[in-house]
Structure formats: structure tokens, C-alpha cells
Amino acid sequence: MFLCCCTEAGNEHHQALFNDPQFPYQDVVSARRELVRNIEVKVKYEKGSSGKLGVDLDAIDIHRGLVVKGVLPDGLIAEWNRANPENAIKxxxxxxxxxxxxGTVQDLETHIVSSGPDLQLSVRRPQRIEVTLQRPGSLGLRLHFKKSSKGVLVSEVLADxxxxxxxAKNPTRRITAGDRILEVNGExxxxxxxxAKLAKEDVMVIHMLHYDQDVPKPV
Structure with a gap:
């Protein structure tokens, strides 16, 4: 197994490449997905309010959007959630x-900051995938993460x-760039x-989030 990690100065970004062509594919077992849907969130900056969204955001996936790590108890999003529980941001x-x-995560952050009294957020709820991979064989994934990121980002699916x-065997349930690995073997x-677990385990039950999303084009 070949593992390469690098750090970008000042940003705590890490990258790992899992690819070892000497081992052929052996076995891939089950996959499961849950419903994915889009949510339109419209919040208003009321006069006298703090104007804070009140969310902890992960911006590691530069081209695909801001992932919500947590919603704070005070802020515009918490107010939206209380008033709209069926469309709450989670x-x-x-x-x-x-x-x-x-646009990029920087573009989205700029739009949030520069928004007028009305702010509309388009939010995508992920699917959850369970995939079992068994060695010998390499994952064939380029992975990216920060210590504070929401799981490990799949930044590229390699050719082998x-x-x-x-x-190839599951065209309707593909692992794609933008997916997030959350658990390996139940942890x-x-x-x-x-x-580290992906590098050493022979059998890997991987739980990840899939957003069913291509890189957006600016409009």
C-alpha cells in the first residue's frame, strides 16, 4: 500500500493517495443509499439581530460547497430550524x-457576507453509502482532509x-469525487x-456521504 501525505503551510490541509497497481481487485460487497433531496432556506436579517448564521462550516471541498458541521443554538439558522422543522438544516x-x-466556497462565503436583508441558501442533503472493500487491491482514491474537517474528502477516483x-459494477451507486468518508469498520x-485504518485494514466497511453533485458552473 502506497500512502502519500502532504501539508499546505498555514492551512493544515492533508492529502493521501491510495493506489498500488501490483494488487488486483478481489471483492466489493454491499452498498446502501438513503434519500437525497434539496432544500431551499430563506432567512431574513431582522433589524437589531446579530446577523449571524450560527453554523460551523467545513470549506475543504473548494468547488462543491460548504458542509455544515454543526448548527449553533443561537443564530439565523437555528431560528429557521425552529420555524421550519420539516426543512431544518442539519x-x-x-x-x-x-x-x-x-461558485467556490470562497465565492459562497462572499455571497453570504454581502447579502442584503434576505438570504437564500440552497442546501443539499446527502445520501449515506455503505461499501465493503476487501484486499488484496488498492482503494484507488485520492483523499483530502483537515484535522477539523467533516470526515475525509474523496477528491479523486483514480483510474485503477x-x-x-x-x-463499474454499480453504475447507479458510484463512489465519486466530493464523497465524505465518515466511518471505517464501525468506527x-x-x-x-x-x-490510518484505510491503509492497514484488509476488510473495510466504509460509511460515506454522497451528495449526488457535479462541480457547479457559475451562473
């Missing part, structure tokens, strides 16, 4: 457009490896520990 949801504008073989661990 941890793991992804903000992919702001006032109908898409267990992930590519899984995709929800910090990102660096998830990477």
Missing part, C-alpha cells in the same frame, strides 16, 4: 448556492483500484485515524 447538509449564485471496480474517528 449537520452534513451542504450549502451549494447562495441567492441562486454558485477497488473504487473504480466498484463503480467514526478523526480524519487522520480514518486514513
Amino acid at each position: 449537520p452534513s447538509d451542504k450549502i451549494f448556492a447562495v441567492n441562486n449564485q454558485v 483500484g477497488l473504487a473504480t471496480d466498484w463503480n 467514526a474517528l478523526p480524519p487522520e485515524d480514518l486514513i
Whole structure:
């Protein structure tokens, strides 16, 4: 197993490459997905309010949106959730457009800050996938994470490896760039520990989030 990690100065970004062509694909077992849906959230900056969204956001996936790590008890999103429980923003949801504008996470953050009294967020709720991969074989994934990130980001599916073989056999349940690995073999661990388990385990039951989303084009 080849493992390469790098850190970008000042940003605590880490990258891991799992690819070892000497081992052929052996076995990929079950996958399961839950319902995915989009949510439109419209909040208003009331006069005298703090104007804070009140969410903890993960911006590691530069081109696909801001993932919600947590909702604070005070703020515009908490107020929205109390008034709209059927369309509440939850941890793991992804903000992919702001006032109908898409772009990089920096663009989205700029749109939020510069918004007028009305703010519209387009939010995507993920599917949850369970995939079992068994060695010998390489994952064939390029992974990216920060210590504070929501799981481990799949930044690229390589041409060879267990992930590519899984995709060929399961075209409607593909592992794609933008997915987030949350658990390996039943353990929800910090990102660096998830990477370590992926590097050493022979059988890997992987739980990940899938947002069914291509890289958005600016409008």
C-alpha cells in the first residue's frame, strides 16, 4: 500500500493517495443509499439581530460547497430550524448556492457576507453509502482532509483500484469525487485515524456521504 501525505503551510490541509497497481481487485460487497433531496432556506436579517448564521462550516471541498458541521443554538439558522422543522438544516447538509449564485466556497462565503436583508441558501442533503472493500487491491482514491474537517474528502477516483471496480459494477451507486468518508469498520474517528485504518485494514466497511453533485458552473 502506497500512502502519500502532504501539508499546505498555514492551512493544515492533508492529502493521501491510495493506489498500488501490483494488487488486483478481489471483492466489493454491499452498498446502501438513503434519500437525497434539496432544500431551499430563506432567512431574513431582522433589524437589531446579530446577523449571524450560527453554523460551523467545513470549506475543504473548494468547488462543491460548504458542509455544515454543526448548527449553533443561537443564530439565523437555528431560528429557521425552529420555524421550519420539516426543512431544518442539519449537520452534513451542504450549502451549494447562495441567492441562486454558485461558485467556490470562497465565492459562497462572499455571497453570504454581502447579502442584503434576505438570504437564500440552497442546501443539499446527502445520501449515506455503505461499501465493503476487501484486499488484496488498492482503494484507488485520492483523499483530502483537515484535522477539523467533516470526515475525509474523496477528491479523486483514480483510474485503477477497488473504487473504480466498484463503480463499474454499480453504475447507479458510484463512489465519486466530493464523497465524505465518515466511518471505517464501525468506527467514526478523526480524519487522520480514518486514513490510518484505510491503509492497514484488509476488510473495510466504509460509511460515506454522497451528495449526488457535479462541480457547479457559475451562473
